[in-house]
Amino acid sequence: MAKTEPAPNSKWTTPVMMKDCEIHCSSTCVALGPLFTDGDSKLIVAQGGHRGLNMKLKVFQGIEPHSDSSLADMPTAIVHFMNELSSIPSVAVAAGPSLLIYKNLKPFYKFTAPGNKANPTEEEVWSAAAGKEINSETFLYALRNISGQLSFSKMAPLSQTFLLSDPENRASIIDRYASKFAHSASITCISKITKSTAEVIDVLILGTEQCDLHLVDSQAFTIYSSLKMPAIPVTICAYGYFLVDYRIFVQTRDSLVFCVRKGELDNRAVIVSQSMITSMVLMNKLKKGKCQMMQKSIKKTSIFTSS
Numbered sequence: 001m002a003k004t005e006p007a008p009n010s011k012w013t014t015p016v017m018m019k020d021c022e023i024h025c026s027s028t029c030v031a032l033g034p035l036f037t038d039g040d041s042k043l044i045v046a047q048g049g050h051r052g053l054n055m056k057l058k059v060f061q062g063i064e065p066h067s068d069s070s071l072a073d074m075p076t077a078i079v080h081f082m083n084e085l086s087s088i089p090s091v092a093v094a095a096g097p098s099l100l101i102y103k104n105l106k107p108f109y110k111f112t113a114p115g116n117k118a119n120p121t122e123e124e125v126w127s128a129a130a131g132k133e134i135n136s137e138t139f140l141y142a143l144r145n146i147s148g149q150l151s152f153s154k155m156a157p158l159s160q161t162f163l164l165s166d167p168e169n170r171a172s173i174i175d176r177y178a179s180k181f182a183h184s185a186s187i188t189c190i191s192k193i194t195k196s197t198a199e200v201i202d203v204l205i206l207g208t209e210q211c212d213l214h215l216v217d218s219q220a221f222t223i224y225s226s227l228k229m230p231a232i233p234v235t236i237c238a239y240g241y242f243l244v245d246y247r248i249f250v251q252t253r254d255s256l257v258f259c260v261r262k263g264e265l266d267n268r269a270v271i272v273s274q275s276m277i278t279s280m281v282l283m284n285k286l287k288k289g290k291c292q293m294m295q296k297s298i299k300k301t302s303i304f305t306s307s
Contacts, residue, residue, distance in 0.1 A: 023058070024048055025075070027279065028189065028235075033080035034089055035059060036104065042066060046075035046093050057093060057102060069105040073098065081192045081202040083218035090218075092204060094187035099206065099216075111221045113208050118156055118183035122146050126158075130178035136171050156183040157209070185210045191236035192218075196243040203242045207233030213250060213260065215242070227265050231256060237282045251280050 029046040036042075043060040055071040057078075073095030082089050090108065093100040101109040125142045128134045134142070143159055152160065158181055162173050185208040192202040203224065204216040213227040213236075224242075231252035240246030248260040249270070257271035257280065271277075 028077040029075050031078050031080040031091070035080075035091070036088060044078065044080060044091055046071065046078045048074050057091065057105065059105065067105055069102065071095070071100070073100070076187060077190045079190045079192050079204065081204060081218055082200055083202065085199060085201065092190060094190050094206070096186050097184040097208075099187060099190070099204070101221075109221060111216065113185045113187055113206055113212070113214060114223070115183045115185040115208075116210050118181070119146065119150055119154075122150070122156060122159060123181065126178055126181035129174050130181070136174060139174065140170065156181065157186060158182075185212060188232060188234050189236050191238050191248075193238040193240065193242050193246055193248070196241050205236050205238060205248060207236055207250065213248075215263075225263055227260060227263070229258065229265070230267065235277075235280045237280055239282055249280065249282070251277055 023045055025045055025047050029048065031044045032041055033044065034041055035044065040061070045058045045060070047054065047056045047058055055074060056068045057071055057075075058068045059066040071093065075093050075095050077094040079092050080089055081092060088104060091102045091105075093102065097113050097115060099111040099113070100107065101111065122143070125134075125139065125146065129136075129139045140162075143155075143163055146159070147155060147163060152163070155163075158173075158177055162170060165173060187206050187208055189207040191205045193205060195201045195203050202218050204218050206212075206214045206216060207229070208214070209232055211229045211232055213229050213233060215224040215226070216222070217224055229250060229252065231254050233250045234253050235251035236248060237251075238246060238248040245262055250258050250260065252258070255273040255275070255277045256269040257273075257277070259266050259270050
């Protein structure tokens with residue numbers, strides 16, 4: 001652990017670098033909040049491990065390891081949320097098309113994001129491969145033709161993986177996954193928003209690779225509403241109350257930021273960045289009800305204010 005001391009009478013906090021924790025994860029897999037009945041906030045990390053090994057949901061008390069739990073799938077994002085007034089908070093871990101819910105660091109529920117219907121020709125080709133009706137070379141040729149007609153980005157994730165895989169691995173992919181083919185929607189980002197002023201229960205917000213934005217009931221795990229975004233969402237920032245009024249700012253993979261107001265999408269981007277946006281955060285210390293949003297790009301940091 002390395003610690004840097006701030007200058008005397010400085011308003012800045014002291015940064016702490018935890019170098020010996022052996023954590024391998026992206027910034028979207030880190031959260032902070034209470035997990036147990038003690039009410040203390042914990043550092044929560046969904047570790048992706050190394051090449052799919054040692055995947056864990058880790059919790060730190062201060063800078064010391066507190067506890068951990070094994071993860072079955074590679075995490076892409078996590079969020080800490082409340083879904084019961086009389087219970088302890090939960091953690092949602094996004095992994096592929098699934099949202100894995102943990103309570104008290106134990107598996108509690110699994111929610112799967114709905115996917116689009118697969119292209120009939122693509123589905124037929126995978127079915128033929130599963131039934132050994134065609135060999136791997138014919139299967140590859142058929143998928144390449146579909147890619148040229150449909151476009152690669154609109155194909156199912158499994159088809160994309162097959163086309164990008166090494167030749168020596170293609171046969172094993174067919175044997176293992178052909179019978180399980182589905183046009184699943186991998187979750188790219190998650191966030192939350194408080195349901196109402198009367199109860200501190202959160203509504204989950206999910207973004208998927210199929211450009212969908214889902215608002216999910218965190219108690220029944222059903223979808224309140226869905227929106228089709230102009231591009232793939234990668235970061236979500238939200239404020240307000242779901243049953244009153246709210247704003248959801250969605251950053252897409254092509255560095256555009258869109259605003260969703262009470263379930264309606266403004267198709268005009270509120271932020272257009274010439275450089276790649278790496279993160280986005282809402283600043284809540286505002287005047288006259290305005291929200292101040294800061295976007296951080298590779299080259300510069302700018303401030304955007306929206307009413």
